[in-house]
Amino acid sequence: MQLVISVLGSNQVNFIAELLPAISDCKCSLLEIRCSQLAQRVTAVYVLVQGNWNQIAKLESVLEVLQRRMEIKIHTMRPEQKEKNREFLPYTLETMSLTTHNIMESVTTFLLDREIEIEEMVGSSYPAPYVHTPVFSCKCVILIPPHLNLFALREEFLDLCDQVNIDAILEPLKR
DSSP states (O other): OEHHHEEETTSSOTHHHHHHHHHHTTTTTEEEEEEEEEETEEEEEEEEEEHHHHHHHHHHHHHHHHHHHTTEEEEOOOOOOOOOOOOOOEEEEEEEEETTTTTHHHHHHHHHHOEEEEEEEEEEEEETTTOOEEEEEEEEEEEEOSOOOHHHHHHHHHHHHHHHHHEEEEEOOOO
């Protein structure tokens, strides 16, 4: 059985130092962890753990206590185990644009309308070197279904990029 845990807390509170031992004390196995700082004041942690039903239930109880004591936000979810279609083609997608409110909405809508799964997405805004114009950069790992024509998909995506004024790279994932 698996449990997904998302935690938000102030950077002043070192909740990671208590979260990881709590997982271990409940005899759960850490499968995946991601941590990032948002707005330089908030730390976000995403964890995937595994254990039997008793270990997971015990961990959920411990997390409730941690949340109250440390004044952090914890959300848990037991994911459904589903078999992924292994025939997807993994690609990376990188975009760069002047900061606008609808760029990522346009890109994600384009992908999802074509049944392309977004496996991972990371984006941030920063001032461009030399001119200090705000720029938004995003990197994605996407899974393209095998029934899509890659040449046609690439052409459609480049047309979208021209319409919304973004630079983008779409290429096979290199591992």
